[in-house]
Amino acid sequence: MPPYTGWIAADLPDNRAIAEAFQLLGDLLQLEGADRHRVLAYHRAATRAREEARPLAELALQGRATEVADIGTTLQAKIVELAETGRIAALETARERTPEGLVEVAGLRGLGPKRAMAAHETLGVASLRDLGAALHDGRLADVPGFGKGTIESIGEQLAERAMRAAAPGGERIPLGRGLLIARRLSRELAEAPGVISVDIAGSLRRGRESAHDVDLVASEEHPGAAAAALGASPGSVGDDGVTHARAQAGDGTWVELIAGPAESHGNRLQHATGSAAHNVRLRERAVRLGLSVSQHGIVDADGVRHVHADEAGVYRALGLPDIPPELREDRGEIEAALRDELPQLVRLEDLRGDVHIHTDWSDGRDSLEDMVVAARARGYAYVAISDHSPRLRMARGLDERRLRAQWEAIADVRERHPDITILRACEVDIVAEGLDFEDDVLAELDFVTASLHSGFALSGRELTERVLRAIRSPHVDSIGHPTGRMLGKRDAAPLDIGAIAEAAATTGTALEINGQLNRLDLDADNARTALDAGATLILSSDAHSVMGLDFVENSVLVARRAGAPPDRILNATADLGGRLLAP
DNA sequence: GCCGTTTTCGGCCCGACTGTTTTCAGTCG
Numbered sequence: 001m002p003p004y005t006g007w008i009a010a011d012l013p014d015n016r017a018i019a020e021a022f023q024l025l026g027d028l029l030q031l032e033g034a035d036r037h038r039v040l041a042y043h044r045a046a047t048r049a050r051e052e053a054r055p056l057a058e059l060a061l062q063g064r065a066t067e068v069a070d071i072g073t074t075l076q077a078k079i080v081e082l083a084e085t086g087r088i089a090a091l092e093t094a095r096e097r098t099p100e101g102l103v104e105v106a107g108l109r110g111l112g113p114k115r116a117m118a119a120h121e122t123l124g125v126a127s128l129r130d131l132g133a134a135l136h137d138g139r140l141a142d143v144p145g146f147g148k149g150t151i152e153s154i155g156e157q158l159a160e161r162a163m164r165a166a167a168p169g170g171e172r173i174p175l176g177r178g179l180l181i182a183r184r185l186s187r188e189l190a191e192a193p194g195v196i197s198v199d200i201a202g203s204l205r206r207g208r209e210s211a212h213d214v215d216l217v218a219s220e221e222h223p224g225a226a227a228a229a230l231g232a233s234p235g236s237v238g239d240d241g242v243t244h245a246r247a248q249a250g251d252g253t254w255v256e257l258i259a260g261p262a263e264s265h266g267n268r269l270q271h272a273t274g275s276a277a278h279n280v281r282l283r284e285r286a287v288r289l290g291l292s293v294s295q296h297g298i299v300d301a302d303g304v305r306h307v308h309a310d311e312a313g314v315y316r317a318l319g320l321p322d323i324p325p326e327l328r329e330d331r332g333e334i335e336a337a338l339r340d341e342l343p344q345l346v347r348l349e350d351l352r353g354d355v356h357i358h359t360d361w362s363d364g365r366d367s368l369e370d371m372v373v374a375a376r377a378r379g380y381a382y383v384a385i386s387d388h389s390p391r392l393r394m395a396r397g398l399d400e401r402r403l404r405a406q407w408e409a410i411a412d413v414r415e416r417h418p419d420i421t422i423l424r425a426c427e428v429d430i431v432a433e434g435l436d437f438e439d440d441v442l443a444e445l446d447f448v449t450a451s452l453h454s455g456f457a458l459s460g461r462e463l464t465e466r467v468l469r470a471i472r473s474p475h476v477d478s479i480g481h482p483t484g485r486m487l488g489k490r491d492a493a494p495l496d497i498g499a500i501a502e503a504a505a506t507t508g509t510a511l512e513i514n515g516q517l518n519r520l521d522l523d524a525d526n527a528r529t530a531l532d533a534g535a536t537l538i539l540s541s542d543a544h545s546v547m548g549l550d551f552v553e554n555s556v557l558v559a560r561r562a563g564a565p566p567d568r569i570l571n572a573t574a575d576l577g578g579r580l581l582a583p
Numbered sequence: 584g585c586c587g588t589t590t591t592c593g594g595c596c597c598g599a600c601t602g603t604t605t606t607c608a609g610t611c612g
Binding site (some may be wrong): 148288295 | 584585586587588589594595596597598599600601602603604605608610611612
């Protein structure tokens with residue numbers, strides 16, 4: 001069977017549809033007060049379906065969906081039912097019993113299944129709209145469990161939702177900006193009196209694309225030192241000296257801090273890094289070992305609490321190797337760790353060069369020589385000067401005449417900096433006719449990155465064809481920011497990543513993980529697809545200034561989330577995959 | 584409903600916080 005490419009037979013439900021059905025069924029059962037473990041089973045299966053790369057409907061029809069964790073024979077049968085009849089009877093009857101609109105009601109902060117159902121049973125509330133009406137009439141106060149504070153909070157949330165509906169905006173913090181804030185705050189905090197060390201935790205540490213707040217973990221000499229430095233009052237101080245604090249940074253970002261003694265720093269860091277699902281799995285395993293895990297330490301069967309100064313100690317106590325944060329998503333990493341099969345993930349220090357950078361010859365801010373010096377200072381063995389091709393007028397793309405002039409400038413800089421290999425390169429546009437330079441020009445370049453910068457109105461099929469043509473060009477070494485997405489501005493082009501990854505694997509063309517804050521393209525899921533297909537990745541900063549070279553750190557984070565080892569990263573090789581040896 | 588280096592049945596994470604309560608259930612991460 002060919003690898004899954006995202007396009008499957010039109011009459012089968014895709015994994016997203018399966019996930020939605022299980023999610024809703026779980027939500028409705030939860031409202032009805034079903035056994036919470038049964039509810040959890042549906043929600044877990046929904047998460048699994050969302051993340052599974054293979055088409056579950058096909059698997060289920062072959063009787064193989066139970067190979068996927070959290071999917072047993074009952075859920076497999078429901079997937080088959082959905083595939084064959086287009087519906088799941090259990091879901092339809094649950095919908096008849098319980099209004100679907102209550103799911104949203106239960107989703108409000110401070111509400112949950114119990115209070116949502118109380119409102120339904122007392123006042124007949126079946127939707128957010130009903131809830132708003134009951135609020136205005138003053139009837140909500142009649143519902144058991146609805147006090148003054150809860151009702152006030154509901155009012156605020158409904159008003160907020162109405163505002164957001166009028167002006168939608170992402171309230172989650174994108175990874176790049178989140179990391180900048182987190183690094184600044186943790187640096188400042190670490191220098192405060194009484195604070196010993198600070199680590200970034202939460203989804204930022206795991207490299208998720210966005211976070212809802214910044215999580216920090218500190219060790220301190222006395223309770224409250226770190227919270228005070230953050231300008232927050234510590235909440236309650238536990239008998240082991242652990243405090244929680246919450247504060248708002250200057251730009252409105254919420255920061256959550258857990259601080260305590262250095263000897264239990266590892267327990268707090270492990271706890272606050274998550275993910276929630278990973279921690280649940282970890283604690284389940286601990287229970288089987290007769291242990292109880294929390295942010296305060298690990299309690300053994302005799303009730304004795306053990307603390308750990310570093311995270312590795314926590315995992316060691318559970319019989320596991322230190323699992324990299326980027327893998328802690330309950331996607332089988334604990335099982336892999338038990339089998340000693342965790343991938344060796346690429347690290348920033350594995351990178352030997354950056355082959356996608358711009359200078360002031362096109363739309364970069366710094367000079368060619370400044371960029372080379374900065375690359376050298378980072379310890380790179382090579383750097384590729386890859387300014388834009390002529391079609392990108394607004395970026396002052398180079399035509400052939402200016403490109404050749406740049407080669408002379410490169411020759412000059414090479415003489416002054418013999419300790420780094422400077423490649424003649426180009427980020428050439430992928431255009432309707434093929435590429436934005438003739439083959440004879442491309443053949444003279446040391447490295448060619450081909451990128452989509454236009455044509456995003458075309459169909460996924462047409463754009464995929466364009467990219468495939470670029471991949472098959474013997475002159476193209478890598479595909480830059482393959483899907484062309486701009487976070488918050490433009491969605492990823494609907495490319496057939498499976499087909500692109502397969503072609504790239506065949507030709508040896510690298511697929512880029514672009515580290516620009518608004519790109520992060522490929523994303524971790526697509527990068528994993530590329531790796532599964534056998535393709536090589538390349539990690540690039542796409543720097544437009546000396547400072548911009550740092551963006552490659554974001555690429556590394558995304559690559560690690562995808563499970564990429566250094567030997568699958570083109571610019572982690574000393575000779576750039578043999579290209580530096582060519583005459 | 585899932586799952587098994589103690590189990591094919593009987594378990595299935597932990598603690599903080601909140602607001603509503605008269606001692607704690609529900610919610611959150």
